Amino acid sequence: MTQTKGLEGIVAATSKISSIIDGQLTYGGYTIDDLAEHATFEEIVFLLWNDRLPKQEELDQLAKALVDEAHVDDAVLETLKKAPKTANAMAAIRTAVSQLALYDEASEDMSREANYAKAIKLQAQIATLVTAYARIKKGLEPVAPKAGLSYAANFLYMLNGEEPTEVAEKAFNQALVLHADHELNASTFTARVCVATLSDIYSGVTAAMGALKGPLHGGANEAVMKMLVEIGSVEKVEEYVHNKIENKEKIMGFGHRVYKDGDPRAKHLQEMSRQLTAQIGEPQWYEMSIKIDEIMQAEKGLKPNVDFYSASTYHALGLDTELFTPIFAVSRMSGWLAHILEQYSDNRLIRPRADYIGETHRTYVSINER
Template identity: 65%
Template sequence: MTATKGLEGIVAAASSISSIEDGVLAYRGINIDELAEQATFEETAFLLWNGHLPNQQELAQLKGLFNVFSAVPDSLLEQLKLYPKDANTMAVLRTAVSALALYDETANDNSREANQLKAIKLQAQLPTIIAAYARIREGKEPVKPLEGVSIAHNFLYMLTGEEPDATSVLALDKALVLHADHELNASTFSARVTIATLSDIYSGVTSAVGTLKGPLHGGANEAVMEMLQEIGTVENAEGYIQRKIQNKDKIMGFGHRVYKNGDPRAKHLQHMSRQLGLMQGDTTLFDISVKVEALVTGQKGLKPNVDFYSASVYTMLGIPKDLFTPIFAISRLSGWTAHILEQLDNNRIIRPRAEYTGPYNQKYIPIEMR
C-alpha cells in the first residue's frame, strides 16, 4: 500500500450529485452557469436532494416547509445568549447544530423519509441560528423569520431587521447557488464518513461544519477580505502583491486543487461584486479585486476561485467577515445533506488503510530498564 498525500487523485465514492469534468461544474448534470443565471437557491436545493428540478407545486411545497421550520427552539436561542460574545462563529454554529438534535425526536431515525425532512429543517434553521447569534453578540434581540420570502431574503432581514433590496437578495441567492455543492470536498467527505457509521444526520452535519471551519477550506474568503482591507486602494495593490510574491506568501482566493484553468463560479460573483458596487456608488472593493486578479494571474498564472469575489460581495451586503464561512455553511448544507442521503442509500462504512512508516521489530523494554 502506498499513501497519497491528501487523497489527491483518489476516487473514494461514486456519486450522481455533482461533477467537475474538464473544468465544468454541474449539479445533477446541469451546468453551474445555467443554474447561477436562472435558478434560485430553493430550486437548487431541491435539485440536489431529489435529482431533478422542482415543478411549481413541488417548489411551493418546499418553500412552505422552509417557512414552517425556520424558527428554532426558544431554549436554543437562550443557549446562544450564554455563549461568549467573541466566540468563533463557526464554533457557535457547530455547537448549535449538534444541540438541534436534542430537540428533534426523530434525530435517530435514519429512514430516507425522515432524513429528507431533517435536511429541510436544517436548511431552514441554519440561517436563523447564524443571524440570531450575530444580533445577540451585539446586544440585540433576534429577529423572527418572515413568511413567504426566500432563504436569502430572510437571512438578510433577520441579520438587520430591515427589508433588503432586490439586488442584495439576488446577490446572496446567487452566492448560495454557487456554493451549494462541490463534489467530494473535505467537509462533504467528513459528512459521508460520519453518516457511514449509521450515526444521525445532525452528527454528519456537525462533522461537516467542523471541517468547513478550517481556513484551508471555508475560511479563505475571510482571508481575502482581510487582504483587500490591508491594500485599501487600487494604487496600493501592485506594491502589496509584489511583496507577497517576493516573500513567497500564499495569496488567498487564487488557485484550486481541482480547477487548473479557473474556477467557473468566480465570474458570476465578479459580476455581482460590480453590480453591488455600482448600486452603492462605491466600486472600490471591486476595483481593488480586479487589479489584484490582473497582477496575480499575470505574474503567477493563478486564477481566482469562488472565494475571491465572494469576499467583496458579502462585505458590500453589510455582512461581517466572520459570518462569511457560516454563510458558506448555509449553502453547502444542501450538498452535505444530499450526500448524506446518497451515502445511506448504498452504505458501506468508510474505512481506508494507512501506509505504515514507523519502525519494525521493536521489543518491549521493562520500565526499570528505560
C-alpha cells in the same frame, strides 16, 4: 498499497449530485452557469435532494416548509446568547447545530422519510442560527422569517430586520446557488465518512461544519476580506502582493486542486462584486480585487477561486466578515444533506488505509533501562 497524499485524484464514491468534468461544475447534469443565471436556491435544494428540478407545487411546498420549520428551540438560542463575545462564529454555530438534535424527537429515526424531514428542518434552521447569532452579538433580538419571501430574501430580512432590495436578493440568491455543492470537497467527504458509520444526520452536518471552519476550506473568503482591508487602496496593491510573493506567503482565494483553468463560479461572483460595490459607493474593494487577480495570474499563473470575489460581494451586502464562513455553511448545508441522504441510500463504511512510515522491529525496554 498505493499512497496518494491528501487522497488527490482518488475516486472514493459514486454520486448523482454534482460533478466537475473538464473544469465544468454541474448539479445533477445542469451546468453551474445555467443554474446561477436562472434558478432559485429553493430549486437547487430540491434538485440536489431529488435529482430533478421541482414542479411548481413541489417548489411551493418546499419554500413554505423552509419558513415553517425555521423555528429553533429557545434553549439553543440561549446557548448562542451565552457564548463568549470573543467566540469564533463558526464554533458557536457549529455547537448550536449539534444541539438541535437534542430537541428533535426524530433525531435517531433513520428512515428515509424521517431523514428527509430533518433535512428540511436543518436547511431552514441553519439560516435562523446564523442570523440570530449575528443579531445577538450586536445586542439585538432574533427576527423570525416572513412568509412569502424567498430563502435568500428571508435570510437578509432575518439578519437586518428589513426586506432586502431586489438587487441584494438576486445577488445573495446567486451566491447561495454557486456555493450549494462541490462534489467531494473536504466538508462533504467528512459528512459522508461520519454518517457511513450510521451516525445520525445531525452528527453528519456538525462534522461537516467542523471541516468547513478551516481557513483552507470555508475560511478563505474571510482571509481575503481581511487582506483587502489591510491593503486599503488600489495604489498599495502591487507592493503588497509582490512582498507576499517574494516572502513566499500565500495569497488566499487563488488556485484550486480540482480546477486547473480557473474556477467556473468565480466569474459570477466577480460580476456581483462589481455591481454591488458600485451600488454602495465603495468600488475600491472590487478594483483592489481585480488588481490582485491580474498580478496573481501574471506572476504566479493562478486564477481566483470561488472565495476570492465572494469576499467583496458579501462585504458589499453589508455582511460582517466573521459571517462569511457561516453563510457558506447556509448554502453548503443543502449539498451536505444531499450527500448524507445519498450515503444512507447505499451505505458502506468508509475506511481507508495508511502507509506506515515509522520505526519497525522495536522491542519493549523497561523504564529504568531507557
